[in-house]
Amino acid sequence: MTELTIAQEAPAAPEPTWEERYAGPSREICRRTLAELARRDPRIMCVDSDVGGLETLFADLPEQYVNVGIAEANLIGMAAGMAASGLVPFAHTLSGFAAARACEQIKVDVAGNDLPVRIIATHGGLSAGHYGPTHHAVDDIGILRLLPNLTVLVPADAVEAEAALIAAADHPGPVFLRLGRSETPLVHRSPVDFRIGRALTLADGDDVTLIATGPHPVLMARRAAETLAAEGIGARVLNMHTIKPLDEEAVLRAAAETGGIVTVEDHLVTGGLGGAVCEVVAARGGCPVRRIGVPDRFSDRVGGELDLLRHAGVTPERIAAEARLLTGAAV
Structure with a gap:
């Protein structure tokens, strides 16, 4: 009897996990x-x-x-x-x-x-x-x-x-x-409804609004919101991925529905997200805005991104502290 060698198909490669797909x-x-x-x-x-x-x-x-x-x-x-x-x-x-x-x-x-x-x-x-x-x-x-x-x-x-x-x-x-340079932790664990000019709401809250842009600032805002939630402070978190055209509607809702806005960015406190939000609020909103970003001066410091952000005062702790001031819950 002649033995037949049956070629078996190689098993299909498993689908990458969400983390594997977006690694790097x-x-x-x-x-x-x-x-x-x-x-x-x-x-x-x-x-x-x-x-x-x-x-x-x-x-x-x-x-x-x-x-x-x-x-x-x-x-x-x-x-x-x-x-x-x-x-x-x-x-x-x-x-x-x-x-x-x-x-x-x-x-x-x-x-x-x-x-x-x-x-x-x-x-x-x-x-x-x-x-x-x-x-x-x-x-x-x-x-x-x-x-x-x-x-x-x-x-x-x-x-x-x-x-x-x-x-x-x-x-x-x-x-x-x-874009940044190195890999940063994922904010999204599922497909995102990305629309140019439309901010993404990452957390709901009626006491204060945290508006952040960029990888580390958005993650810091979420961490600050979690800290505030444990204290009974409801912080709305907006991921403002589009700086221009700015989602003015989301900013104005925040100004009307919460006690104030804290902006967070990996950029100078002048001219970037904070400046854009202040322009909208000053013209049509009317709530206090506190800006967290890199101080308006040249720096001669060399280091990693998170180290430099901490040195600039861009931290979850600072975000939470500014939010408490806006809600009158400073400790």
């Missing part, structure tokens, strides 16, 4: 997502300023990848030309370089012409603080939210970053997507 820095999740989108849409262009790693992801898409080198002004100018020609460029650089070195090109070439350039800016806030003060990108939001037509997004984790990139791909105008 948000910037890596965005890069993989962009490569997947590019394989389905030949108009998508990856424009690189030699940030590293992108050339590998786009190795099978040579016609949709260009590396301009460390030349941020050229990066934005070329991306603007691509967008004017009907392409959908995603320009990659560091946040501090985009906001400072290439600000004129973003202003004149991109925002001034309302071109659909998507600027994927990493190392935002103090996430590259180990490189020193030259890489403290704590003024980027303040600079760029002043530009008409430019949408400014600051996702809170890798889940949100993926959703923000997909939303940006379909957005009709220019987008600045601010």
